Amino acid sequence: MKHDFLDKYSSLNSPIHRLDARAKIIAFIGMIIFCVSSPPNAYLAFLGYALFLLIAAALSRVPPTHILKSSLVVIPFVILVAVFIPFLKPDHIGGGYSLGIGKLTVSRSGLVVFENILIKSYLAIISVILLSSTTPFPKLLRGFEQLKVPKLVIMLASFAYRYLFLLIEEIERMERARDARAYRGRWLWQAKVIGQMIGSLFLRSYERGERVYVAMASRGFTGEIVGFGKTKFQAKDVLFLFFALLFFTFLRIEV
Amino acid sequence: MSKKLLEINDLTYSYPDGTRALDGVSLMIDEGERVGIIGPNGAGKSTLLLHLNGILGQNGCVRISGMEINRSNLKDVRRKVGMIFQNPDDQLFCPTVFDDVAFGPRNLRIPEDEVARRVRQSLEAVGLMGFEERSAFHLSFGQKKRVAIATVLSMEPELLAIDELSSNLDPGTRRSMIQLLKELGGTQIIVSHDLDLVSQLCQRVIILNNGQKIAEGETREILRNQELLKANDLL
Numbered sequence: 001m002k003h004d005f006l007d008k009y010s011s012l013n014s015p016i017h018r019l020d021a022r023a024k025i026i027a028f029i030g031m032i033i034f035c036v037s038s039p040p041n042a043y044l045a046f047l048g049y050a051l052f053l054l055i056a057a058a059l060s061r062v063p064p065t066h067i068l069k070s071s072l073v074v075i076p077f078v079i080l081v082a083v084f085i086p087f088l089k090p091d092h093i094g095g096g097y098s099l100g101i102g103k104l105t106v107s108r109s110g111l112v113v114f115e116n117i118l119i120k121s122y123l124a125i126i127s128v129i130l131l132s133s134t135t136p137f138p139k140l141l142r143g144f145e146q147l148k149v150p151k152l153v154i155m156l157a158s159f160a161y162r163y164l165f166l167l168i169e170e171i172e173r174m175e176r177a178r179d180a181r182a183y184r185g186r187w188l189w190q191a192k193v194i195g196q197m198i199g200s201l202f203l204r205s206y207e208r209g210e211r212v213y214v215a216m217a218s219r220g221f222t223g224e225i226v227g228f229g230k231t232k233f234q235a236k237d238v239l240f241l242f243f244a245l246l247f248f249t250f251l252r253i254e255v
Numbered sequence: 256m257s258k259k260l261l262e263i264n265d266l267t268y269s270y271p272d273g274t275r276a277l278d279g280v281s282l283m284i285d286e287g288e289r290v291g292i293i294g295p296n297g298a299g300k301s302t303l304l305l306h307l308n309g310i311l312g313q314n315g316c317v318r319i320s321g322m323e324i325n326r327s328n329l330k331d332v333r334r335k336v337g338m339i340f341q342n343p344d345d346q347l348f349c350p351t352v353f354d355d356v357a358f359g360p361r362n363l364r365i366p367e368d369e370v371a372r373r374v375r376q377s378l379e380a381v382g383l384m385g386f387e388e389r390s391a392f393h394l395s396f397g398q399k400k401r402v403a404i405a406t407v408l409s410m411e412p413e414l415l416a417i418d419e420l421s422s423n424l425d426p427g428t429r430r431s432m433i434q435l436l437k438e439l440g441g442t443q444i445i446v447s448h449d450l451d452l453v454s455q456l457c458q459r460v461i462i463l464n465n466g467q468k469i470a471e472g473e474t475r476e477i478l479r480n481q482e483l484l485k486a487n488d489l490l
């Protein structure tokens with residue numbers, strides 16, 4: 001299938017892949033919380049978190065190029081937001097560097113914040129990429145469900161996962177049909193065609209929603225969500241989680 | 256005399272926009288029978304099926320094993336009638352095949368180990384063992400159709416109602432689907448345009464057109480009546 005980017009490496013078989021989804025969710029998201037709450041100059045701690053991610057990545061056998069490529073998709077957004085901070089933050093202590101362009105100054109504390117945001121968000125991004133590329137989406141959902149995320153949220157996410165690709169295919173089919181009928185012309189006309197496509201996409205999705213609902217009702221769905229099955233926590237999951245959290249706590253407090 | 260499983264008595268239905276889709280349809284199906292419903296596009300076949308488990312109105316015209324379908328027994332009715340829809344993508348809405356097949360039993364509040372047993376049994380029945388953790392999106396159309404059948408088998412229904420069994424299937428898959436339905440046995444209602452499939456599977460057929468029952472009888476005799484078939488756009 002061509003739309004498999006979401007699940008490309010999540011079904012490999014490695015020690016990390018075999019861990020219970022809950023253990024991974026808590027460890028990788030826990031790492032983000034520990035990391036983000038560290039003081040800005042805790043460089044050794046950042047190195048520690050990076051080490052953790054490096055070991056996990058190596059054990060998981062997910063190709064490093066995949067991880068790096070995925071992170072490159074996200075990081076520009078972070079930079080886009082963070083790049084203004086050094087210019088906005090007035091500096092009371094250091095006085096800042098004047099750029100000689102009107103009133104524009106770069107402040108030292110602003111630079112520190114900028115650097116801090118870059119480091120922390122990059123670590124967080126890698127952490128999330130590792131979580132999602134070592135856990136198939138259905139298991140991730142089940143894990144979140146067992147961690148007591150509301151069932152309605154889980155169900156919405158599961159529908160999104162299930163029908164996103166069908167929707168993409170539907171759009172592709174419509175584009176093909178449009179191009180087959182020699183779609184050209186002035187932009188006003190194009191805007192009209194695109195508007196019609198969006199409208200018909202909405203209608204199709206709406207109709208599919210009704211048919212899916214009928215199929216659900218036919219199998220005894222009454223509006224009460226029963227959720228997916230349970231998985232069991234094993235010794236290795238407990239151990240992994242224990243040592244991961246111990247390591248993070250150490251980094252947070254001692255380094 | 257064998258037991259009646261399904262009784263429909265003078266069923267009339269109009270969609271909210273005024274389209275009269277069914278107009279005084281009556282029919283009866285015995286336990287263990289396999290009955291075909293044929294008719295041109297827009298005849299009302301799908302609408303008829305949606306009445307079998309009370310999706311469209313519960314107006315007292317439909318009885319399942321003697322029980323009149325009404326609001327209070329919908330849950331029982333939906334366990335007894337397994338509905339397989341035209342497009343399997345509408346029926347497979349869970350992240351994995353396992354969860355899809357388990358959806359019905361879980362709604363019936365069956366304990367999880369019994370659910371797992373039923374899922375295994377249903378997937379085995381449709382020849383898809385080992386597909387539990389796959390996502391429906393990655394399956395072929397024929398496989399999706401089989402999973403869709405498994406999703407209702409797991410509820411252990413008394414009546415299987417199947418809409419457009421063979422549309423979009425290649426000849427080989429179609430043949431194996433016919434084989435599968437023969438093996439499954441039980442009481443089945445099969446809606447189709449595929450006269451050859453109906454003649455292979457069903458002892459009895461009903462012709463539906465313009466919301467009305469046009470003819471009913473032994474498959475061989477009905478399918479031999481070329482004029483009748485032509486008059487109803489089936490040939």
Ligand SMILES: Nc1ncnc2c1ncn2[C@@H]1O[C@H](COP(=O)(O)OP(=O)(O)OP(=O)(O)O)[C@@H](O)[C@H]1O
Pocket residue numbers: 270271272274275276294295296297298299300301302303
């Ligand atoms: N949701 C709806 N709202 C209004 N009219 C509808 C709706 N669904 C079906 N109809 C109409 O009811 C009639 C019967 O439709 P139905 O889908 O039951 O036909 P069918 O025999 O299943 O046809 P096909 O072979 O194309 O599946 C048609 O005239 C159709 O246009």
Ligand SMILES: [Mg+2]
Pocket residue numbers: 300301302341418
């Ligand atoms: Mg139909």
